[in-house]
Amino acid sequence: MNDASGRLAVRRPVARRSGTRKADKGVRGAGRLSSVGTAIALLKCFTAEEHELGVSELSRKLGVAKSTVHRLARTLIADGMLEQNAENEKYRLGIALFGLGALVRRRMNLSSEARQDLFALRNATGETVQLAILDGADIMFVYNLESTQAIRVNSDIGVRKPAFCTASGRAILAYQPDEAVGQALASGLGRRTPKTEIDPARLRKLLAEVAARGFAVEDEESEVGMRAIAAPVRGAGGVVVGSVAVAGPVQRLSKDTLARFAPEVIRTAQAISARLGHQFRSGF
Numbered sequence: 266m267n268d269a270s271g272r273l274a275v276r277r278p279v280a281r282r283s284g285t286r287k288a289d290k291g292v293r294g295a296g297r298l299s300s301v302g303t304a305i306a307l308l309k310c311f312t313a314e315e316h317e318l319g320v321s322e323l324s325r326k327l328g329v330a331k332s333t334v335h336r337l338a339r340t341l342i343a344d345g346m347l348e349q350n351a352e353n354e355k356y357r358l359g360i361a362l363f364g365l366g367a368l369v370r371r372r373m374n375l376s377s378e379a380r381q382d383l384f385a386l387r388n389a390t391g392e393t394v395q396l397a398i399l400d401g402a403d404i405m406f407v408y409n410l411e412s413t414q415a416i417r418v419n420s421d422i423g424v425r426k427p428a429f430c431t432a433s434g435r436a437i438l439a440y441q442p443d444e445a446v447g448q449a450l451a452s453g454l455g456r457r458t459p460k461t462e463i464d465p466a467r468l469r470k471l472l473a474e475v476a477a478r479g480f481a482v483e484d485e486e487s488e489v490g491m492r493a494i495a496a497p498v499r500g501a502g503g504v505v506v507g508s509v510a511v512a513g514p515v516q517r518l519s520k521d522t523l524a525r526f527a528p529e530v531i532r533t534a535q536a537i538s539a540r541l542g543h544q545f546r547s548g549f
Contacts, residue, residue, distance in 0.1 A: 303327060304337050308346065308358065317355040375498065375507050376408045378540040383410055383509070386533040390526055392513040393418040397433040397495075398506065399441070400425070402452035404434040407507070418491055418512040429454060429468055430461050432483035432495035436508035439475035440497055446472065460485045480527050481508075485515065492518040494526055496534035501542030509534045 310318055310326045320338075324331045338356055341347035345361030379396050387394040387410045395418075396408035403425045411417055420426075428434025428449050438446055446469070454463040462468055475481040483493040495510035511526050512518075535545065 300337070303329060303333070304341060307334070307337055307341070308362070311358050317350060317353070317357045319353075319355045323356070374541065375537075379408060379498070379509070379537045382533050382536045382540075383408060386509065386511065386529060387412070389529050390511050392511050392518065392526075393420070395420055395433060395493075395495075395510045395512060396498075397431075397437070397508050397510065399428060399434065399437045402428055402449040404428045404431055404437065404508075406433075412513060414513075414517070416514055416516075418493075418514070420512075426487055427455070427457070430457060430483070430486045432481040432493040432512070433508045433510045435472060435475050435481035435483070436495035436497045436510070437505055439472040439481065440505040457487050458485055458489045462486065479531055482523055483512075484520070490515055492520075492523060494523045494530055496527075496531045498534050499538040499541070499543040503543060506541070509537065 306327055307323060310323055315322075318326075320331050320334050323334045323338075327334065338347055338349070342349060342356075342359070345359045348357050348359045349355070350357060375398065376396060383394050383396060391412060391414065393412045394410040395406050397404040397406050404427075406420045406422055406424050409420050409422055411419055426434065428438050434449075438449055441449075450465045450468060454465070454468075455461075456463055462471065480494055480496045483491075483495075485491060491512060492515050493510050493512035495508045497505040498507040498509060500506040509530060511530055539545070
């Protein structure tokens, strides 16, 4: 049975309240007003034809009071999801949504372009192969090919892990701007196993070593009994957009085995990078 935690695995109607105002479809789910649902519905009010909307228009579309629109708008503006035109005081979608959309687009392109090479890597190593992207201080697995072995690493799509203690995360963090690294290391370095390194200075030294050799290694630092090796994937502009990893139980993935897998993992990451438009010159 699959385990969405990323651990080693063994194969085997609500009534409406009276007196409320009638709201547009999608705002009141199951007959109840949700502030989160209303905020999402507010964002969905904007279209290519109506890219700016005032309080009255939003209130009418959502079926909520103008005061509610004001409160939601202030929250969304604070997080960059919404902006207000100073000239007409109307609202428009914020730049933060562009960043989220770009992240989804990148994930879709990355996983679709990588599929062929990930299957080849899984066949070559016999172990679980993972494709991950960085999302704040975490990594998120966007593609996972499980080993055919009975005892194997299982990390379903969408599973998150801290970037600082995983091979997949370090393979990305090692090539990020110092500010991004600092934010990741300041987000709480919890000890997940007895081997988890939580000292920021030593972690920065590890990341420098990863950048120098081109791959990252994880030795029971995010999960007891698991080792992994990962290499960075670059996009068309040369920016590291993800990582490819091979992961498995310590019984099969000795340190010598990881070293033997390193060239194949790097070749796979480079092949995916080339598919994404990265042009190799000298070095990676």
